[in-house]
Amino acid sequence: MKVLAMAAAITLASGTTAATADTVAQDDPFLWLEDWHGEKSMAWVEAENARTVNVLQNDPNYPGMVKDAIAIATATDRIPMPSLIGGRIYNFWRDAAHPQGIWRHTSASEYAQASPRWTTALDLDALSKAEAKKWVWKGATCLEPDERRCLISLSDGGEDATDIREFDLTTGTFVKGGFALSTSKQGVDWVDADTLIASRDWGEGTLTASGYPFVVKTLNRGAPLSDATEVFRGAKEDVGVWPAVLNDGAGNRAVILVRSRTFFENDYILVTTQGVRKLPLPAKSTLSGMIAGRVILKTSEPWRSGGVDVPTGSAVAISLDDLRAERTLVLQILFAPGARQSVEQVATTRDHVILATTDNVRGRAAVLTPTATGWTSTALTLPDNASIGIAAASDRDNAAYLSVTGFLQPTTLWQIDAAKPAPVQVKAPPARFDATGLVVEQFEASSTDGTKIPYFIVHREGMARDGSTPTIMTAYGGFEVSYTPSYSALIGKLWLERGGSFVIANIRGGGEFGPAWHQAGLKTKRQIIYDDFAAVGRDIFARKLSSPKKFGIFGGSNGGLLMGVEFNQHPELWNAVVIQVPLLDILRFEQIAAGPSWVDEYGSVSVPEEKAFLETISPYHNVVKGKAYPEPYIWTTTKDDRVGPQHARKFAARLKDYGIPYLFYEDTAGGHSGDADIEQSARLKAMEMVYFTRKLVDGK
Structure with a gap:
């Protein structure tokens, strides 16, 4: 789920x-x-x-x-699925020698080789042995734009509850005296290098009946959790509240709280220096990123604003300036699905949006580009009768990786430059x-x-x-x-x-x-x-x-x-x-x-x-x-x-x-x-x- x-x-x-x-x-x-x-x-x-x-x-x-x-799970010729962080390719990898896994990195040029040379950033098997825990990798949230510091989420045995620790990518070590948040179901992101925004278990009465947090606070470097400053408080009747810091390649930044009143209905709350303010966005929608000052949203209900009618299931762009200034939102529809179509994934690069969609349960992908008058769309030529996923993208540049998979063909990995979208296959493991x-x-x-x-x-x-x-x-x-x-x-x-x-x-x-x-x-x-x-x-x-x-x-x-x-x-x-x-x-x-x-x-x-x-x-x-x-x-x-x-x-x-x-x-x-x-x-x-x-x- x-x-x-x-x-x-x-x-x-x-x-x-x-x-x-x-x-x-x-x-x-x-x-x-x-x-x-x-x-x-x-x-x-x-x-x-x-x-x-x-x-x-x-x-x-x-x-x-x-x-x-x-043998299949430990095969060394599997695709090392990429994450784009700080100009490098990162990958979390498990094999027979590393059953808990290692987090490692290489360069983009090295990654294109058949057998890349990797540098280990974090060894979970060694960490588990040293700390007598069975640490399970749950991801990393890195401080943009430089992405030299990351918040590493680790789970004891695979639970949804995690420990979060600050990690320095330049030294390959946890930051001594750095940010450290104890075990909780929690959501955390960077406000700046010395400030986090977090929703977590802050003590008695701060979790919903579902066990998720509804109180959001900011935490300063070097300060104990008890000194965190409350920013927003939802309600125990909510599912929970989570921070979502949006960044784009043009340097725009927005701190938004996602208050999930129900599983499918959210309030979106903008955090500013003057306080917090609810945004006029549809309850049944999902934030998908930001590009050139435009917030990208996927809708799950009809929506009308500024004279534009948005069908259910569309991908839409909204001006961040309009959101901040409380102006009438002018909606730009990136994709409106037909009866047998669906938007599966949305990702942003520095200058483009990548859409992965399905048409009668078959994958399609396109690159969309903002212009002075709207958006252009370029379909990507990829294998048919397959599923297409966005494996990795970053707002530092226009590079991205797409995965293509079908029932009988091993998953392949394709690289694109979203500015010149001609996919090139870069990884294809054996059957x-x-x-x-x-x-x-x-x-x-x-x-x-x-x-x-x-x-x-x-x-x-x-x-x-x-x-x-x-x-x-x-x-x-x-x-x-x-x-x-x-x-x-x-x-x-x-x-x-x-x-x-x-x-x-x-x-x-x-x-x-x-x-x-x-x-x-x-x-x-x-x-x-x-x-x-x-x-x-x-x-x-x-x-x-x-x-x-x-x-x-x-x-x-x-x-x-x-x-x-x-x-x-x-x-x-x-x-x-x-x-x-x-x-x-x-x-x-x-x-x-x-x-x-x-x-x-x-x-x-x-x-x-x-x-x-x-x-x-x-x-x-x-x-x-x-x-x-x-x-x-x-x-x-x-x-x-x-x-x-x-x-x-x-x-x-x-x-x-x-x-x-x-x-x-x-x-x-x-x-x-x-x-x-x-x-x-x-x-x-x-x-x-x-x-x-x-x-x-x-x-x-």
Whole structure:
């Protein structure tokens, strides 16, 4: 799930949700498993893990699969994805010798070589050993324009909560006596070389019910946190408030606070020497950067200003001077999507804007340039039938890197000069699996309301269309997150190469066709998302591409909720279900981890109509004793401080209580993404693929 300027209408603070939640809890026999690190809970986890490890890791397929997974994860000829910092190329890298990873740099010219020479800036394995922590890299925020000092974010074991320390890129060391912010879910940026602006846990009463900060302060160099000066205070009912300092290549600078009232609705607040002021920007929009004094915004609702009508899902430019002077905003539309188009990414260079978009779930990219009268647009010539992402850009110059990926072609990296946009391929790693004889097709299924739902299927050319092909399908279906074609070396090696097929379903709730595709499945309208997914499965069976006995599904986080609902509503359609780091108790999600953040997506039990609907879909509450279900594999992590492991635990416990077969595994590290180190992510994927092989190939 998104953790950026996210938000959700939090009703817990009003008192109504708490009362309703208490009523729900009275009938919950497994409430004790919500005790996150409790002795009884962890003993239960240990016993369940032992049983599942015995089944999956002792399977004869496991040694080969985990070996292949580790080999792929540690391959030294992977693309070192770039970040542009201070005129250098930086990269965070993990391999067999550095399972926690190293942050390293090289020059742009050296990076273009087949085997660049790198200089290590920070070794997380050495730091973890020295400090007896399992530090996980969470990124760097560097002081512009020189970018010689950075704020390094480190997580203990992969949690969203981080420690932040000042790092000197010229010496390659942490700054002695420099800025250091203790563990918190927090957002921090530079005001100037000696001043930070931060939202974090400042003490009792400064976090929302979601566990995110709503108080913003400035902190001076050398001063303790207790001396920080308050700049802005949101409300406990918010999701949170985060600082966002915008810079451009012309030297313009704006300190803006993003107050997320709900997951999808933000107030934008300009910080000035005279105080703070709310900006007249649409609530459903996202700041994307700044160029030549123009702020770039991506909208998720219609907007009108200065006589200009902006369609939902557009990219728009606004004058920073107009924002500061409180003048009527004159809007310049950079891109207005068609019915089957969506803006996926926006990035700025010194003089240009780069847009990555999709057209019927296929990637496109363009460079836009401001002129005296508007903007010009130049389409980039890149491979078709693929996804295009913006890997790196900087406002120091016009260099940028784009990634291109598809189901059967390894991800490639392309460099452009945005001033003369002719992409040049600079990195192309070898294939990680044998794609010989594999093809990709795109079909559409008709959902219950007649809407056409596209999906991609990767399969063997000339395969028997008799329903005998083992097939796995995934989707997400929420939060305007798009699932587009991409190269998955692990699925390719562990599944496709062994004769299986793979499906991505572009169901509603996602962002494949813009905000409307997402908003069609919000709150009480959510059942259509689950209908879409089932419709794709049935369409596959109708085409004889697979059959229920040979069909498995998987998804994580919100996709884990999707899997839980499909497990309950259509157990006859799937013979294997993998439920990853999921939400499953939808009547108590507001009481667990960052759950209150997502009320804007799911609704709230404090609203009678929404509670009534949530009761119909909550996987934990809709398991039926005595009903025939496929044996699911449920996994989570103890360090997941976003969704929390409680959902997965309770769901497994209910299945056990009802005598329904299942497998459960909870890794003790990794956070919500389950990738604290190379070995962990490889192990988790290998266990999944062993499970699918047992169910769909071996018939176990």
